[in-house]
Amino acid sequence: MIWTNSRKFAAGLAIATALSTTAIALPAQAATLRMAWSQDATGLDPHTQTAFSSLRLLELIYEPLVRLDTELNIVPAIASSWEFSADAKTLTFTLDPEASFSDGTKVTPADVKASFERVLDEATAAAARSNFLSIASIDTPDDATVVFNLSTADVPILAAMANINAAIVPGSAIAAGSIGTTALGSGPFVLDSWEPNAREVLSANPAWAGGDLAIDGINVTVLPDESAILASLRAGQIDFALINDPLIATLVPNEANLQLNRVGGLAYNVLQLNPSRPPMDNLKVRQAMSCAINRQEIIDAALVGEGVVTGPMTVPAFAQDPDTLFCYEQDVDRARALMEEAGMAEGFSATVIAATGEPPVAAAEAQVLQAQLAEIGVTLEIEMMELNVYVDTWLKGDFDMAVAQNGGRPDPYPMYNRYFTKDGNLLGVSNFVDDTLDSLMKQGQAETDPAKRVEIFHQFESHLAEQAPWLWLSTSFTYTAQLKTVTGFEPSPTGTLFGLTKVAIQ
Amino acid sequence: MHYLARRLLTFPLILLGVSVLVFVSIRLIPGDAITAMLGTEAGMLTPDQRASLAVYFGIDQPVWSQYLRWLGGLFQGDLGVSTIYARPVFSIILERFPLTLELALLAMLIALCVGIPLGVLAATRNGRPSDLGVRLLAMLGQSTPSFVLGILIIFVLSVFFGVVPAMGMFTPLWQDPLANLSQLIFPAITLGFAFAASVTRISRSAMLDVLSEDYVRTARSKGVPALSVVWHHALPNALIPVVTLSGVEFGYLLGGAVIVEQIFALPGLGRLVLDAISQRDYALVQGCVLFIAFNFLVVNLLVDLAYAALDPRIRLGGR
Numbered sequence: 001m002i003w004t005n006s007r008k009f010a011a012g013l014a015i016a017t018a019l020s021t022t023a024i025a026l027p028a029q030a031a032t033l034r035m036a037w038s039q040d041a042t043g044l045d046p047h048t049q050t051a052f053s054s055l056r057l058l059e060l061i062y063e064p065l066v067r068l069d070t071e072l073n074i075v076p077a078i079a080s081s082w083e084f085s086a087d088a089k090t091l092t093f094t095l096d097p098e099a100s101f102s103d104g105t106k107v108t109p110a111d112v113k114a115s116f117e118r119v120l121d122e123a124t125a126a127a128a129r130s131n132f133l134s135i136a137s138i139d140t141p142d143d144a145t146v147v148f149n150l151s152t153a154d155v156p157i158l159a160a161m162a163n164i165n166a167a168i169v170p171g172s173a174i175a176a177g178s179i180g181t182t183a184l185g186s187g188p189f190v191l192d193s194w195e196p197n198a199r200e201v202l203s204a205n206p207a208w209a210g211g212d213l214a215i216d217g218i219n220v221t222v223l224p225d226e227s228a229i230l231a232s233l234r235a236g237q238i239d240f241a242l243i244n245d246p247l248i249a250t251l252v253p254n255e256a257n258l259q260l261n262r263v264g265g266l267a268y269n270v271l272q273l274n275p276s277r278p279p280m281d282n283l284k285v286r287q288a289m290s291c292a293i294n295r296q297e298i299i300d301a302a303l304v305g306e307g308v309v310t311g312p313m314t315v316p317a318f319a320q321d322p323d324t325l326f327c328y329e330q331d332v333d334r335a336r337a338l339m340e341e342a343g344m345a346e347g348f349s350a351t352v353i354a355a356t357g358e359p360p361v362a363a364a365e366a367q368v369l370q371a372q373l374a375e376i377g378v379t380l381e382i383e384m385m386e387l388n389v390y391v392d393t394w395l396k397g398d399f400d401m402a403v404a405q406n407g408g409r410p411d412p413y414p415m416y417n418r419y420f421t422k423d424g425n426l427l428g429v430s431n432f433v434d435d436t437l438d439s440l441m442k443q444g445q446a447e448t449d450p451a452k453r454v455e456i457f458h459q460f461e462s463h464l465a466e467q468a469p470w471l472w473l474s475t476s477f478t479y480t481a482q483l484k485t486v487t488g489f490e491p492s493p494t495g496t497l498f499g500l501t502k503v504a505i506q
Numbered sequence: 507m508h509y510l511a512r513r514l515l516t517f518p519l520i521l522l523g524v525s526v527l528v529f530v531s532i533r534l535i536p537g538d539a540i541t542a543m544l545g546t547e548a549g550m551l552t553p554d555q556r557a558s559l560a561v562y563f564g565i566d567q568p569v570w571s572q573y574l575r576w577l578g579g580l581f582q583g584d585l586g587v588s589t590i591y592a593r594p595v596f597s598i599i600l601e602r603f604p605l606t607l608e609l610a611l612l613a614m615l616i617a618l619c620v621g622i623p624l625g626v627l628a629a630t631r632n633g634r635p636s637d638l639g640v641r642l643l644a645m646l647g648q649s650t651p652s653f654v655l656g657i658l659i660i661f662v663l664s665v666f667f668g669v670v671p672a673m674g675m676f677t678p679l680w681q682d683p684l685a686n687l688s689q690l691i692f693p694a695i696t697l698g699f700a701f702a703a704s705v706t707r708i709s710r711s712a713m714l715d716v717l718s719e720d721y722v723r724t725a726r727s728k729g730v731p732a733l734s735v736v737w738h739h740a741l742p743n744a745l746i747p748v749v750t751l752s753g754v755e756f757g758y759l760l761g762g763a764v765i766v767e768q769i770f771a772l773p774g775l776g777r778l779v780l781d782a783i784s785q786r787d788y789a790l791v792q793g794c795v796l797f798i799a800f801n802f803l804v805v806n807l808l809v810d811l812a813y814a815a816l817d818p819r820i821r822l823g824g825r
Contacts, residue, residue, distance in 0.1 A: 042543055043543065043590070048543070048544075049543070050544050051543070051544075051545055122552055122554040122555050122558065123554070123558040124555075124558070125551060125555040125556070125562075126555075127547040127548070127550045181592050196591050196781075197590075197773070197777065197778075198674065198675070198773040221674030221771070222674060222771065223673055223674050223771040224768050224771055224777070225769045227657060227661070228670070228673055228770070228771055230664075231663070231670045232664075232670055232673060234664045234665065235663075235664045235668050235669050236668070237673075387545075387784075388538075388541055388542050388784070388786065389537055391537065391545055391546055392541055394546060395548060395549045406546070418550065425549065426549045426550070428549070429549060
């Protein structure tokens with residue numbers, strides 16, 4: 001075609017220009033990760049926020065002294081090293097000299113001291129305060145060392161410090177009272193803007209001591225409907241998403257351009273019995289219920305197969321094979337016999353509470369339990385409640401039984417101390433006191449030898465399963481989904497998104 | 507204008523009533539801001555910790571004293587401060603309202619442009635297959651919940667076309683009209699579909715009534731062309747129930763189409779209220795509901811004024 005039509009040529013030129021500009025513009029755009037989640041953070045104060053959705057955001061902005069890696073080992077964060085004294089009553093940290101807040105000021109031992117004093121101050125209302133009650137005093141002998149003097153041997157305190165609820169915030173911000181309104185942390189990202197329940201803009205923190213990031217930042221969009229999140233991923237409008245609903249998660253692998261990251265979590269699904277109310281105060285009745293349920297069937301029917309049968313211990317390092325625990329194999333005959341021994345051969349009726357949509361499978365779980373327990377004459381009436389109402393009822397211990405999903409901890413002590421020891425502050429929820437459990441917990445707190453600790457908590461787990469105040473059912477998975485152009489993400493059982501620091505976009 | 511003045515005078519009284527109702531009802535719901543924020547971890551708080559949080563959330567005082575304090579602020583144009591946003595409630599509402607207003611207007615535009623012609627068409631072809639078709643469509647529109655249609659639209663777009671409406675944000679019309687429209691058109695269609703169905707049904711039955719009236723027969727017998735009879739003589743009167751319906755629907759839409767805003771992740775007024783309720787952000791809930799009630803009152807007033815303009819037989823002032 002020699003007689004090129006000038007208009008066609010101009011149009012072609014325009015398109016070519018447009019294409020080439022897009023091509024040049026693309027890498028710069030791609031360096032920001034577009035992320036979506038369905039629940040937004042509810043606040044910026046790392047010491048008072050405990051919702052999963054808040055922790056996921058704050059873990060990207062703030063840092064604790066130590067952190068957990070993907071295998072739940074304690075690894076350095078602000079502190080580069082640490083040491084317990086032989087009697088486990090003194091814990092000494094050496095801070096990373098590079099650690100600094102995103103405004104460039106260094107993290108000092110004074111900041112660490114001020115942060116822990118803030119957590120311990122009742123006026124702060126820090127929920128994690130109860131984990132740090134053994135702290136008697138904090139010394140700052142030089143500009144790189146922090147010494148915690150403990151009133152009692154407390155090994156699990158180190159794991160508790162690996163939580164963002166023990167984040168180190170600037171002492172100056174505490175004095176100014178600006179924590180909660182501005183987020184100034186030493187973490188990998190800086191919060192540039194936050195529109196609650198709509199979006200967040202994060203940029204890489206150039207002052208972060210943990211190294212360079214392969215992305216410039218993260219734009220978070222709050223998409224409350226998880227099927228809309230899946231649609232956005234499918235259409236390539238977002239790169240990465242946090243997913244809660246197992247049903248949505250099972251749909252991700254059907255898409256050629258998507259990848260599902262699935263990792264077993266620490267949180268556990270449980271049927272909590274209330275042993276202060278008859279007939280649940282009868283050990284034989286509780287054991288009969290434990291024998292009557294089929295845990296794998298609950299997972300298959302209610303959790304669309306997305307879960308693993310678990311005993312009380314969900315931390316891999318402390319868990320035993322569930323089959324070795326009391327009556328983990330369904331045995332309806334034995335259950336009926338136990339009911340008869342308890343004088344309950346004709347069964348009984350009880351109400352079970354469950355939260356609407358939290359977790360998404362709660363209602364289905366309650367229904368399967370209802371069907372299974374009907375086999376031994378236990379008639380369950382299911383009462384669904386809005387989450388806030390459920391939480392209030394649960395905290396008061398005002399239920400016969402409760403379908404619950406409780407968060408786990410990387411150490412068994414903080415995980416169960418609050419429920420099953422005499423001075424546990426959630427004793428009103430479990431309503432269960434047992435001398436053996438109490439003394440095993442105390443041993444586990446003081447023991448510094450890791451192998452002996454595992455042994456202690458194995459005993460604890462076997463005894464707890466046999467006493468059956470609660471019927472542990474399964475752990476669920478935590479999910480993230482991403483476009484295949486996103487590489488390097490490391491999921492963690494705690495659900496943290498800290499693995500985003502390793503992410504690159506191709 | 508006598509009428510208008512009287513109506514305007516009742517506004518504050520109604521709003522006061524609404525505020526008392528909201529104030530009491532939100533506090534009657536079990537659960538408070540503390541459990542909403544901490545969830546089950548609220549059980550770990552000591553009584554002193556709980557007390558200090560209650561002071562922070564302003565729920566340490568008895569309800570009546572909270573109400574008086576809030577009312578005092580209201581007279582100074584202060585709706586209080588939201589605890590989730592840590593900002594004045596009124597500025598948050600003003601930020602979210604344009605989206606909801608635009609969405610409501612778009613949905614109404616779709617509903618009227620589709621509903622009225624279809625209704626008139628069906629009425630003039632009463633009993634014929636085209637009438638039946640329109641009535642079926644209207645029935646379908648009214649009986650399909652908006653969340654079904656919304657999810658269906660997102661699903662079809664993402665699976666078959668590989669696109670979805672840009673969700674989770676809002677670009678104002680004056681900033682980028684195209685981006686704005688691409689965000690709002692599908693939610694507007696979702697909302698407008700059911701709305702159009704009601705408009706169709708109402709305008710059809712109103713039109714049928716009017717077409718059997720004496721003045722229409724007179725006009726016909728005078729030899730006025732059939733089209734002119736329908737559009738010039740009958741339609742203005744048939745529109746009165748449509749205006750009533752649209753007023754009520756529009757009032758609801760201004761309150762935020764909660765489900766549609768949720769599905770399409772639009773940061774509008776509806777989602778704002780929903781989030782505020784679930785997080786027990788009392789000041790925000792109160793402010794939003796008051797604002798929505800105010801909108802409703804204004805829309806109702808406009809509807810009444812529109813009656814007079816449409817039907818000369820209605821004289822508002824001259825009772």
